[in-house]
Amino acid sequence: MSAAELLEWLAAWPVASAMRRSATFYLVVNATHILAIGLLVGAIVPLDLRLLGFFGNTSLEVLAPFLSRAAAVGLALAIVTxxxxxxVRPSAYVTNAAFLAKIGLLGIGAANAASVHMGGAWRAVARGGPVANSVRLSAGVSLIVWPSAVLAGRWIGFL
Incomplete structure (x- = not known):
């Protein structure tokens, strides 16, 4: 199957067809996408700031597991929606520079998060241990990447 055929098949997917036919269904999916992004960024920004040393009196042992799980739920829901x-319009999106930037940033953000969670330094943080420099660096990258992905997503409609 070629890329063009895959995009045509996707556009004919029953969910895509239903969203094109129902403004209400499209609105609900779009609103859910926005809420998922809010959950993702709303969880990850305070966690990243804490990992960088802000709010030092707040326990990472309590915050880190909760906020990282909330961010993961937000990311999963944002990906599905x-x-x-x-x-709904796959052929238009694959040629949109803002969409491509957003997808690239999402990939970087997800890879960054996965690399942190797969390392032993994260387990130490989640147990209340010291924050390794590698975790601080990842938190800094995260603070740049996720808001940039949101901006790229907003930019999609303007191109």
Missing amino acids: GFCLFS
């Missing part, structure tokens, strides 16, 4: 939104 984003895929549904993409399916």
Whole structure:
């Protein structure tokens, strides 16, 4: 199957067709996407700031597991709803520079988060141990990448 055929198949997907036919369904999926992004960024920014040394009197042992799970739920929900939104006009999105930037940033953000969580330094942080420099660096990258992905997402409609 070629890329063009895949995009056509995706545009014909029943969920995409239903979203094109129902403004209400599209609105609900779009609103859910926005809420998922809010959950993701709303959880990750305070965690990143804490990892960078702000709010030092706040326990990472309590915050880190909760906020990282909340961010993961937000990311998962944003991916599912984003895929549904993409399916409405896939051919238009794959040529949109802002969309491509957003997807690239999402990949970087997810890879950054995965690398932190797979390392032993994160387990130490989650147990209340010291924050390793590698974790601080990842928190800094995260603070740049996730808001940039949100900005790229907002930019999509302007191109």
